[in-house]
Amino acid sequence: MKTSVVATLFLVLLCVSGGCQKKEEVIKVGVAGPMTGDQAKMGTDFKNGVSLAVEEWNAKGGLLGKKISLLEADDQHDPKQAVSVANKAVNEGVVGLIGHFNSSCSIPASDVYNRAGIPMITPGSTNPQLTEKGYRGIFRVCGRDDQQGKVGAEFVADKLRLKSVAVIHDKTTYGQGLADEFKRFISGKVEVVYYGGIIQGDKDFKTVLTAIREKRPELIYYGGIYPEMGLLVKQARELGIGAPFMSGDGSIDPKFIEIAGPKAADGTYLTFSPDPRNIPTAKVFIDDYQKRFGEIGPYSVYAYDAANILFTAIKEAGTAEGRAVAEKLHSSEFSGALGKIRFDEKGDVTASLYVVWITREGKFIEYWRPGH
């Protein structure tokens, strides 16, 4: 009995002293996204990009004299889970957060970070609502769906000069938001012959595609993420639908081609930001990343830049206090792998550019820029 009491006391003391020591040395930063589940690829890209930035800063001596430690939060692209991991990250004492990926996760999670006064920078949530809530500490380094939908609509109406399109979405904040923006900008120029939603996580889309086939659209626009996009394209070809597909940044992932099959995916249009491989400043990052993790994902560079921007702002502010960092983020100009980045009053990047990519022989290639 006595020995067990002593042993317990000893253990408790050990834990407490260990905990204290850790708190002294490190500065905690979170990275959140779908780390497991069918979108795990996107979450892993985030994590890899951010950890590369953390390693580089730590190699240079850390931040404010402390080492940076990375806290990984898995939201499984589930809004409820996102709020729960956001609360957990706040309780763990993170000073800033990079994430989340899905707009449907970022928007509810942003309430949690805002309440705690912790800055959040998302590398990939494009739904306009995220930065329309007037929160001072919420930022994004990617573009917005109203810009993205507009470029997609211009491409279909002015470049391809099509007469009819079908629009489908996955009923999520991101997917339906993007599809609605596309539909808004295209109305009056091109006829929308079909508009409807599908269920995220479903595998069988032949029924909805059969209904679309009847309407004979010249292009099918999908607002959603790559697993469903891949299945839609594959099943459309099986039904004999030859019309090309178009989607947004959520579908631009090699997994999309793998699921659809290279032949079926050929000629699919996707709106996304310009190819980082064409940006001179991104070259060093891409080389380092490939050496460390393999092929870069579409959002790896955004996650890397978001992390660097956060660390720079903390360094310039001279403190990790959330509100001071947020003000610094609003006022400074940052140079990252993607070039110069400045945030506006809402927390959106001041200059964001969407271009149209095309799938050719199993690869994504930059294809068209607006105004050309």
Added chain:
Amino acid sequence: MLFQQLINGLTVGGVYALIALGYTMVYGILELINFAHGEIYMLGAYLGVIFFAFFSAAGLTSYSLSLSLVLTVALSALFCSAYGFTMERIAYRPLRNAPRLSPLISAIGVSIFLQNYVMLTQGATDKVFPHLQGTGGLTFFGARITYLQVCIILVSFFLMLSLHLYVTRTRMGRAMRAVAQDKVMASLLGVDIDLVISLTFVIGSGLAAVAGIMVAMYYGLVNYSIGYIAGIKAFTAAVLGGIGSIPGAMFGGIFLGLVESMGASYISSEYKDAYAFAVLIIVLLIKPSGIFGRTNEEKV
């Protein structure tokens, strides 16, 4: 369009029916809802991907695609039958005389265990089934059917017919029906109850495995969580047809597939999952024992 939707519905419905048979057979004999049955289907899909990858690495697929597919299906069904057998031995047999809630909870436990087991060993990301070459299709009456769809429909009907003949025409089938009616009486007459119950799990799991592989080939996408929704749908199909009734499960599965595809095409695709449950509620209101279900007056 109607004809195309019929084909779509039949393909999905055949798969639902194959899974539903496992639910209904186990319920018929043990009055247990085997919630882990959907996970057996998921295991079947995974084993299909693994065996097929193995055969293509061994060069068998380029030698003969059909042979390697048949082997893949046979081996996965065998493995899943073993899983089903083991599951019954470990999780249900020790609880056979326990209150009815205990095996139910045990079933949920097995389901959670199997899902996490696959997630940890195979990873949480989607696995892609290789695209089969030569999967062209037929066109008639304006509907396009891939050979794979033809295959799924034929295989599911063939298996259902075989099961029906097995249960109605063989000695073992008669033993199964006897156990379903009255376990004690059947054992007094010399039926080996343990063997019958094991066989029920083995057959049900084999059918679910075949459904799993066909789905893996058809959609080309497999992950550890597919068993949940497929299990719920198949369970709905079994209840719809009258749980415990084998023809009921077959009918329920096909009916559910058709309701989903018709609802999604003529009403709205956004609520596809809701139609199945709406129909279930209507059927249960009118005929609480399901379409083919009998009220069991013999138990009074």
